[in-house]
Amino acid sequence: MALDGKVAVVTGAAQGLGKAFAEILLQNGAKVALLDVNEKEGKSTKAAFEAEFGASRTLFHVCDVSSEEVFKDAFQKTVQHFGRVDIFCNNAGITNEVSWEKTIEINLKGVVRGTYMALEHMKTENGGGGGVIINVASMAGVVHLAGAPIYTATKHAVVGFSRAMAEFSAAAGYGVRICMLCPAFVRTDILNALKEKDKLGEFFRLKHLTENLLDVAGLMETSDVAKVFLQMLLDDSKNGAALLVTPRGAAYVDFPAANEIPCSPL
Numbered sequence: 001m002a003l004d005g006k007v008a009v010v011t012g013a014a015q016g017l018g019k020a021f022a023e024i025l026l027q028n029g030a031k032v033a034l035l036d037v038n039e040k041e042g043k044s045t046k047a048a049f050e051a052e053f054g055a056s057r058t059l060f061h062v063c064d065v066s067s068e069e070v071f072k073d074a075f076q077k078t079v080q081h082f083g084r085v086d087i088f089c090n091n092a093g094i095t096n097e098v099s100w101e102k103t104i105e106i107n108l109k110g111v112v113r114g115t116y117m118a119l120e121h122m123k124t125e126n127g128g129g130g131g132v133i134i135n136v137a138s139m140a141g142v143v144h145l146a147g148a149p150i151y152t153a154t155k156h157a158v159v160g161f162s163r164a165m166a167e168f169s170a171a172a173g174y175g176v177r178i179c180m181l182c183p184a185f186v187r188t189d190i191l192n193a194l195k196e197k198d199k200l201g202e203f204f205r206l207k208h209l210t211e212n213l214l215d216v217a218g219l220m221e222t223s224d225v226a227k228v229f230l231q232m233l234l235d236d237s238k239n240g241a242a243l244l245v246t247p248r249g250a251a252y253v254d255f256p257a258a259n260e261i262p263c264s265p266l
């Protein structure tokens, strides 16, 4: 997929990884709708992008992905403004083990909402032009964090949901690919949760386990992950693929097929 003239939606685009994904999309010729619950940061990001790429290339909508109504409204306004959407990146996420229902609402249900909405618009069956959905999971979608069980659960769920939807989309002939990005640790505000007892609750006592993983893996910059995001987005051969991103490089996860799981009689 060439990006020139394509229209992308990125959730959680005001800062961190979402902002870096939006920036690399803009650098490569796309128009980008920035959706985020943080109005102040979102407006400031939009202003910075306007100065660099021109006013007509970006839109900002205040949008909480945990509200079906608000999310749909922001998406519809984007379609009205740009005329179409070709790329949808479900990136918004939080770490909050105390308000765990909120974490599921944003990290999982927000991704499900965004995926369904994007498919409905992009699928060729409805006269759409096809496209790509990138769901941002985490390495915690493949390995677990004992210090963040709900975060882990949402990210595993995003991987499972996206893989199933990718196969469904291909089988239905929708013309929409769905892939997952699974980064290890990236220098963004989400990691502040590791210092906040009111975010981790009883799991705060295991924060050293997460910190140990961070020490082993190292910390990436958002721009490093954005480069890998772009590669995956442009690779038309990938559907249902989960790309792990670490400071040492990137690798697609080799999931076992159902008939490849070794079992012996009990």
Ligand SMILES: NC(=O)C1=CN([C@@H]2O[C@H](COP(=O)(O)OP(=O)(O)OC[C@H]3O[C@@H](n4cnc5c(N)ncnc54)[C@H](O)[C@@H]3O)[C@@H](O)[C@H]2O)C=CC1
Residues within 6 Å of the ligand: 011, 012, 013, 014, 015, 016, 017, 018, 035, 036, 037, 038, 063, 064, 065, 066, 091, 092, 093, 094, 106, 136, 137, 138, 139, 182, 183, 184, 185, 186, 187, 188, 189, 190, 191
């Ligand atoms: N930073 C890291 O080490 C890693 C982050 N991730 C994932 O990357 C994604 C982006 O996170 P980061 O950029 O790291 O964190 P961040 O905290 O810097 O950015 C998250 C963005 O999502 C927005 N957001 C939060 N709740 C929202 C909601 N209800 N509706 C709309 N927007 C909302 C925030 O306002 C913020 O702009 C998340 O899904 C996170 O789980 C995955 C692996 C590693």
Ligand SMILES: CCCCCC(=O)CC\C=C/C=C/C=C/[C@@H](O)[C@@H](O)CCCC(=O)O
Residues within 6 Å of the ligand: 095, 138, 139, 140, 143, 145, 147, 148, 151, 183, 184, 185, 186, 190, 191, 193, 194, 210, 212, 213, 214, 216, 217, 246, 247, 248
């Ligand atoms: C509670 C805060 C979590 C916030 C954000 C994340 O999603 C962070 C990433 C989650 C899991 C990371 C696991 C990392 C494991 C590594 O130590 C190791 O398994 C990978 C080694 C990388 C390499 O091969 O170089």
